[in-house]
Amino acid sequence: MTTQNPGVNLQVPVRHMDFQFDAKDLDPKMYRNTEFASAIFEALSIFLTFGEDLVIDTARYHRQFVKDPEMKQRLTALIGQEAIHSKMHNEFNDQLAKHRFPVPLYRFLADKVFEYGLKRLPNRMQLSLMAGIEHFTAVVAEYMMKHEEVFFESPDEKQRALWMWHMLEESEHKDIAYDAFQQLSGSYSLRVSGFVMATIIIMVLVPLAGSVIPLIRKPSNALRPAYWKDVVFSLELLAGREDGVFGSTMGHVMDYLRPDFHPNDHDTTAYLDYYKDKLLHPQTGLLTPYLVREFVPPVRA
Ligand SMILES: [Fe+2]
Numbered sequence: 001m002t003t004q005n006p007g008v009n010l011q012v013p014v015r016h017m018d019f020q021f022d023a024k025d026l027d028p029k030m031y032r033n034t035e036f037a038s039a040i041f042e043a044l045s046i047f048l049t050f051g052e053d054l055v056i057d058t059a060r061y062h063r064q065f066v067k068d069p070e071m072k073q074r075l076t077a078l079i080g081q082e083a084i085h086s087k088m089h090n091e092f093n094d095q096l097a098k099h100r101f102p103v104p105l106y107r108f109l110a111d112k113v114f115e116y117g118l119k120r121l122p123n124r125m126q127l128s129l130m131a132g133i134e135h136f137t138a139v140v141a142e143y144m145m146k147h148e149e150v151f152f153e154s155p156d157e158k159q160r161a162l163w164m165w166h167m168l169e170e171s172e173h174k175d176i177a178y179d180a181f182q183q184l185s186g187s188y189s190l191r192v193s194g195f196v197m198a199t200i201i202i203m204v205l206v207p208l209a210g211s212v213i214p215l216i217r218k219p220s221n222a223l224r225p226a227y228w229k230d231v232v233f234s235l236e237l238l239a240g241r242e243d244g245v246f247g248s249t250m251g252h253v254m255d256y257l258r259p260d261f262h263p264n265d266h267d268t269t270a271y272l273d274y275y276k277d278k279l280l281h282p283q284t285g286l287l288t289p290y291l292v293r294e295f296v297p298p299v300r301a
C-alpha cells in the first residue's frame with residue numbers, strides 16, 4: 001500500500017514494563033504450536049537484544065549531530081523503547097535458558113560478532129545498519145499486526161504480551177532510524193550496504209542459529225518423524241509465499257531498495273490504532289497488567 005508520508009510522529013511513548021516471566025509458564029512452542037518455527041523466534045529473541053543495543057549506541061552517538069529538535073526527540077524515544085525491549089527480552093531469555101535453549105552459548109557468540117565485528121564498523125555504516133535492522137523489524141511487526149491470531153494458539157499469556165508489545169512499538173518507531181539516516185547521510189549506496197548486512201543477519205544467521213535449537217534441546221528429535229513433520233509445517237509458516245512470515249513479505253522487504261522508499265509508504269496507522277486499543281485499554285488491554293508507566297520524551301529546543 002503506498003500513501004503520502006503522514007508526517008512525523010512526536011508521540012512515541014516509552015513504556016516501562018514488568019512481566020515477571022517464570023520458566024514454569026513459558027511455552028517453548030509458542031509460535032503456532034511448532035518446535036521449529038518457535039525456535040526461530042526464540043533465537044530472534046536472543047539475538048535481537050544485541051541488535052537493539054547496537055541501535056541504542058548508534059542512535060545515541062548520532063543524536064549529537066542532529067540539529068532538528070524534533071529529530072532529536074524522536075531518537076530519544078527510539079532509544080527509550082529499544083532499551084526496554086532489550087531489558088525485557090533479556091529477562092525472558094533467562095527463563096528460556098531453563099528450557100534448554102542455548103541462551104548462554106548464543107549470547108557468547110553474538111557478543112563476539114558485535115564486539116569484534118559490527119561495533120567496529122565505521123559510524124556511518126552503523127547508522128545504515130541501524131536503519132536496515134529497523135526496516136526488518138517494521139516488516140515483521142506489520143505482518144504480526146495483520147496476523148495477530150498467531151499469538152493466540154499458545155496459553156503463554158506473558159510471551160504473547162511480550163511479542164505483541166514489541167511489535168506495536170517497532171511499528172510506532174519504524175521511521176525514526178530511517179529519517180535519521182536520511183538527514184545525516186542520505187547516501188543510497190550506503191543505505192543499500194546496511195540493508196544487505198541486515199538481510200544477512202536477519203534472514204540467514206538468525207534462522208540458521210534457530211534451526212539447530214530443537215536438535216540441541218532434544219537430540220532424539222533427529223530420529224522422530226513427528227519432528228520432521230513439524231519442520232515441514234514450520235517452513236510453510238515461515239517461508240510460504242501465500243502467508244509465511246518471511247515468504248509473504250519479501251515484496252515489502254525489497255521495497256527498501258526503491259530509491260524514494262520511505263517506511264511510512266506502508267501505512268500501518270489503522271493497525272496501530274486497533275492494536276493500541278487491544279493492548280493498552282485501561283480495563284481490557286492485554287498489556288495493562290504489565291505496564292508500569294509511560295511517558296513521551298519532551299522536545300527540547
Ligand atoms: Fe525493539
Ligand SMILES: [Fe+2]
Pocket residue numbers: 082134137170173
Ligand atoms: Fe526498533
